[in-house]
Amino acid sequence: MVVPMARPASALRGHILESALHLFASGGYEATSLHDIATAVGCSKASLLYHFTSKDAILTELLTPAGEGLAALDTQLAPLDGREAAEAAVIGYVDLAMRFRREIKILFADIPGMTAHPAMGSIPGTVERLLDALAGRSTRTRDVVAAQMVLGAVFLAGASDVDVPAQELRDEMIRASLRTLRPDPGPERD
């Protein structure tokens, strides 16, 4: 049987992934056609489908590292609790967002269909657990909303084109996230 398996690495293959990542991140997955990618790469559309079994296979290969990173964070956070969980979740999540900024942009552009993509593992459950960790395992409305906001804040701020060096952005996002999650420093205490 001549099953078209994933072809081994080659010069063109790398160029395809590179161009596809760029196009997906800037224009979205659905809005980017195989023709667009082929034009950017400088090869034929059929050549793309020689190196990859489908358009989705290209996306999968691009998203897999990010999905694995998220899964690893999930595992790492599982045994932690309370403030420890929240802080580890913040740092881990921010680092993840920084490392996969372009991949996040792809997800961001096609949320509805993308969050269910197999390459990202079971997003719903993973995200739910990440939220739980960010909230320090608390179910109080205040903490749940704050966790949800940190999730969105880092997600969007990481994908945005803020004119700030990466290292600085990372540190500020961590600080701001912890500020968001920490109890109010007002007169009342709990």
Next chain:
Amino acid sequence: MVVPMARPASALRGHILESALHLFASGGYEATSLHDIATAVGCSKASLLYHFTSKDAILTELLTPAGEGLAALDTQLAPLDGREAAEAAVIGYVDLAMRFRREIKILFADIPGMTAHPAMGSIPGTVERLLDALAGRSTRTRDVVAAQMVLGAVFLAGASDVDVPAQELRDEMIRASLRTLRPDPGPERD
């Protein structure tokens, strides 16, 4: 000449807008076909294009109120400065996000093509000014990043399906946003 103008209100017209808003918000604009809308409404695809000049015209009618609301906030924030600007921006932005949760979901699902949609006015400039207000007119990295994060936080938390009553969600989002933007309360306050 017989220019097909926007038809006046009618029962079916209302149902179309209602169904379209629901479908766009849950599945995204691009991913929702006229056939999908027609099926949901229970009429023919051609009937949609009798009441609306195009698919885009449906979207425009759905997004226009949100665009006007954003423009109004823009005007309201213009004369304010510093902490006053930041707090007014937070409250105004959160209220806007709450009022147009479903519309935001539409934008969220098709960011690349949607942020440039005429119905939302000149998004880039408006968002930039909103960010400036959120940062309290500061250009310090810390404040700029925090503002960007609040923007994303409210945007996503508002569009998410958190199981929290609207009023409570609004108040918590405002509190958390102010926490994010507020200067660090010294090394340790607790």
Next chain:
DNA sequence: ACCATAACTGTCCGATCGGTCAGCTATGAC
């Protein structure tokens, strides 16, 4: 020289999209 295989492409295909158009039906004015 021969040939198997890899790398690549031109061309075609079915599906689906947004949109057009001629025509059907119901209603109300005269």
Next chain:
DNA sequence: GTCATAGCTGACCGATCGGACAGTTATGGT
């Protein structure tokens, strides 16, 4: 009755999509 008009529809159109496939060229082992 007659006629204009509003509301609505089935059938069709061109464009574009992802993908299939036969065929061409380049390469390296024997």
